[in-house]
Amino acid sequence: MAEKVGFVGLGIMGKPMARNLIEAGHDLVLYNRTREKAEDLAGDKAIVAASPREVAEQSDVIITMLPDSPQVEEVLTGPDGVLEGVREGALIVDMSTISPVVTKGLAAKAEEKGASMLDAPVSGGDVGAIDGTLSIMVGGSEEDFERAGPLFEAMGKTITHVGGSGTGQVVKAANQIVVALTIEAVSEALVLGSKAGVEPGKILDVLGGGLAGNKVIEAKREKMLGHSFDPGFRIELHHKDLGIALAAGREYGVALPVTAVVDQMLETLKAKGRGDRDHSALLTLIEDSSGHEIGNGGS
Numbered sequence: 001m002a003e004k005v006g007f008v009g010l011g012i013m014g015k016p017m018a019r020n021l022i023e024a025g026h027d028l029v030l031y032n033r034t035r036e037k038a039e040d041l042a043g044d045k046a047i048v049a050a051s052p053r054e055v056a057e058q059s060d061v062i063i064t065m066l067p068d069s070p071q072v073e074e075v076l077t078g079p080d081g082v083l084e085g086v087r088e089g090a091l092i093v094d095m096s097t098i099s100p101v102v103t104k105g106l107a108a109k110a111e112e113k114g115a116s117m118l119d120a121p122v123s124g125g126d127v128g129a130i131d132g133t134l135s136i137m138v139g140g141s142e143e144d145f146e147r148a149g150p151l152f153e154a155m156g157k158t159i160t161h162v163g164g165s166g167t168g169q170v171v172k173a174a175n176q177i178v179v180a181l182t183i184e185a186v187s188e189a190l191v192l193g194s195k196a197g198v199e200p201g202k203i204l205d206v207l208g209g210g211l212a213g214n215k216v217i218e219a220k221r222e223k224m225l226g227h228s229f230d231p232g233f234r235i236e237l238h239h240k241d242l243g244i245a246l247a248a249g250r251e252y253g254v255a256l257p258v259t260a261v262v263d264q265m266l267e268t269l270k271a272k273g274r275g276d277r278d279h280s281a282l283l284t285l286i287e288d289s290s291g292h293e294i295g296n297g298g299s
């Protein structure tokens with residue numbers, strides 16, 4: 001019999017991911033702090049529960065998609081949380097981006113209840129969530145990875161088992177380092193070229209065709225050239241992710257010098273009131289520092 005799937009956290013990412021599971025034919029039990037977002041998806045294949053505990057009581061697999069470690073801890077271990085209602089043999093799949101250290105602690109707590117846990121953070125943004133083309137990096141046992149396979153296939157395209165508990169989160173931190181540093185490099189290139197008199201679109205055309213080519217140039221082109229920074233992926237979330245990466249660096253004794261600089265740049269953008277903007281708005285910090293906004297010939 002098909003497994004009943006609980007889904008907690010129906011935000012920018014969670015809602016389209018849950019919708020793709022429903023469309024793939026799975027039966028869902030939904031919970032969202034703001035109930036209306038869960039009710040939007042309710043129907044023949046999806047019912048709404050009143051708490052994470054109720055979700056767990058009715059589900060074989062429970063997926064969480066929440067902002068950060070404290071929220072995942074609260075939803076799993078808090079009063080009326082998942083672990084209060086979890087069934088023996090159930091599988092928890094946390095798809096949020098959180099600390100690998102917190103993940104391992106939560107997996108141990110799930111085990112004490114006779115359940116198990118995968119960390120399965122994603123990349124691909126809101127578009128990947130809507131299209132069901134997310135890249136999913138999974139830490140945990142091979143057996144649990146196989147069990148969750150049909151669910152991952154409904155939500156993603158590149159699905160990789162990277163190792164034991166916590167390793168999915170480590171790979172996600174690595175991913176977030178590369179994305180942040182690439183956005184920063186593209187921003188510097190754009191402001192330098194533009195202030196020196198080159199049309200910004202031409203800079204990206206040229207960079208995109210050589211060794212400097214990267215997906216940030218493709219995916220963020222319109223936002224950066226048009227200064228349209230509606231998220232997308234918010235600066236405050238990317239700042240959270242670099243915090244996770246830096247903490248992991250400290251834990252494992254790895255130097256991440258440039259990640260630390262870009263982390264501070266994101267902190268500055270938050271202080272400037274731009275934390276809710278798309279992470280490509282890192283461009284605006286280089287512009288502020290250079291007294292030049294690309295594209296308008298400003299000084």
Ligand SMILES: NC(=O)c1ccc[n+]([C@@H]2O[C@H](COP(=O)([O-])OP(=O)(O)OC[C@H]3O[C@@H](n4cnc5c(N)ncnc54)[C@H](OP(=O)(O)O)[C@@H]3O)[C@@H](O)[C@H]2O)c1
Pocket residue numbers: 009010011012013014032033034037065066067068071074075095096097098122123124125126232233234237
């Ligand atoms: N957005 C992206 O492009 C993207 C890409 C890859 C990975 N991610 C990661 O995916 C995760 C979710 O991101 P998102 O963009 O979907 O965030 P979001 O839109 O802010 O959604 C967060 C969800 O968590 C719920 N929530 C927040 N605090 C809660 C609490 N204390 N108890 C219960 N529920 C709570 C929110 O409920 P309400 O509806 O009540 O606010 C909402 O459903 C994050 O870890 C993020 O880093 C995001």
